[in-house]
Amino acid sequence: MKAFRIAHYDAAPVVDDIQMPDVGPDEVLVRVRAASLNPLDVKMQRGFMHAYFPVNFPYTLGTDLAGTIERTGSDVTGWHKGDPVVARLDPTSGGALAEFAVVKAGYLVSAPTSLSLEDAAGIPTAAGTAWQALFEIADFKRGQSVLVHAGAGGVGSFAIQFARAIGARVIATASGTGIDIARRLGADQVIDYRSENFADKLSDIDVVLDTIGGETQQHSFNVLRSGGYLLATSSPPDEALAKAHNVAATFVFHMSDGSRLGKVIDAIDADSLKVLIDRKVPLSGLSGAFEHQASGRARGKIIITTD
Ligand SMILES: NC(=O)c1ccc[n+]([C@@H]2O[C@H](COP(=O)([O-])OP(=O)(O)OC[C@H]3O[C@@H](n4cnc5c(N)ncnc54)[C@H](OP(=O)(O)O)[C@@H]3O)[C@@H](O)[C@H]2O)c1
Structure with missing residues (x-):
């Protein structure tokens, strides 16, 4: 083979x-x-x-x-x-x-x-990570807001759809053709990260899914409400910044697990996600x-x- x-x-x-x-x-x-x-x-x-x-x-x-x-x-x-x-x-x-x-x-x-x-x-990995972060770690709910970085990426494209499917408000960052893609996936607002600073446009967000790290992560702390949640998949969150902003921040470590993947696939089937x-x-x-x-x-x- x-x-x-x-x-x-x-x-x-x-x-x-x-x-x-x-x-x-x-x-x-x-x-x-x-x-x-x-x-x-x-x-x-x-x-x-x-x-x-x-x-x-x-x-x-x-x-x-x-x-x-x-x-x-x-x-x-x-x-x-x-x-x-x-x-x-x-x-x-x-x-x-x-x-x-x-x-x-x-x-x-x-x-x-x-x-x-x-x-x-x-x-498996992309959807499983978005699911684990939003629903298992942050207990993300209908009516809340989420900023999804890299909305046209693997993890981001599933996060937008999962959040939209439960009736949350979804803001995504993207660039070029990714802007239209993120919108079509269900984002209510898409910010072109190459020409705009998302931190100038957003505040009081419940959850940020940070798939980028670095400056993107640092600026993400500024848009969260007090008590909000930063979920980082690319680099561990800065704990001092989290404390200073009075938010929770966690590195998402995705693991293989048939029972989680089963729930993810059920949700994808039930909501006809793509x-x-x-x-x-x-x-x-x-x-x-x-x-x-x-x-x-x-x-x-x-x-x-x-x-
Ligand atoms: N910790 C874990 O268990 C775990 C699990 C899954 C993934 N991850 C990590 O999470 C990260 C994302 O994974 P992925 O599968 O979603 O990656 P991916 O599909 O390769 O993401 C690509 C997308 O990122 C966008 N992008 C790049 N820089 C950006 C920026 N500064 N702001 C907004 N969008 C940007 C690109 O859009 P443009 O071309 O428009 O820039 C592209 O569409 C990776 O570092 C991956 O290793 C970790």
Whole structure:
């Protein structure tokens, strides 16, 4: 089978022909229909995540996939050959960017009924992170307001839709074609971060989802109401600033969890939410797609198909 691997940190990833993997008793072999890229894959390839997710080489990249079950381990119950599934793999094991992937049965979720498997591959990390941040950490509710940075990015595009679906007020930052995209996803207001300072235009916001860090994060503290919540996915929040502004601030650390992913997929199905797709690329075009992900300019999810 083909797999997108690195021989060591910082090595250029290449599509290798490798042996089919063995399946343990509590695991399932999935025939991957599509996988999606995340900034995490780039950080893994560069070795930036070694302290959190140490890997063995050669390492097959990728955490997010959708496909059908090919084979089940001897202890696995409830899943059958041919079932359409979505999963988020543990980054330490990786393996989604391949024609077949070994998945712990506890990570499997039935694929959404409202989306193709290709689109569903874009869900796990981006949607799971937006969901965890808004609803599990900040207890975000109908009637509240949220500022979503990078509204046309992977996490931001899901955060806008989730917040809109519960009847919240959504403000997003974006630039270029991302402005219209964020509006179409449901943002009530979109601020062009390249020409305007969002902090001059906003105040008394309940929650900020900061996917950027740096100055963006610093300015974000100024727009929150007292008692508001800053959720950071890119760099840990400045605790002194949080205290000075009387707000809560947390780094969101997204983990693999089939039960969370199941709730996310139920919500996506129930509200007919969409996966914002930047592009779909076959495995043979993965190197260019990986560079596009690394550029930080993707408009939503980059989907890798195995056809
Ligand atoms: N901690 C965790 O568990 C966790 C989980 C998921 C993601 N993350 C992190 O969260 C970050 C976002 O992830 P993602 O998947 O959403 O990334 P992404 O899809 O690559 O985000 C790309 C988007 O960011 C926008 N952007 C770049 N700079 C911006 C700025 N200063 N203000 C507003 N928008 C800006 C780009 O728009 P333009 O082209 O218009 O600039 C582009 O549309 C990454 O650092 C990722 O590693 C962390």
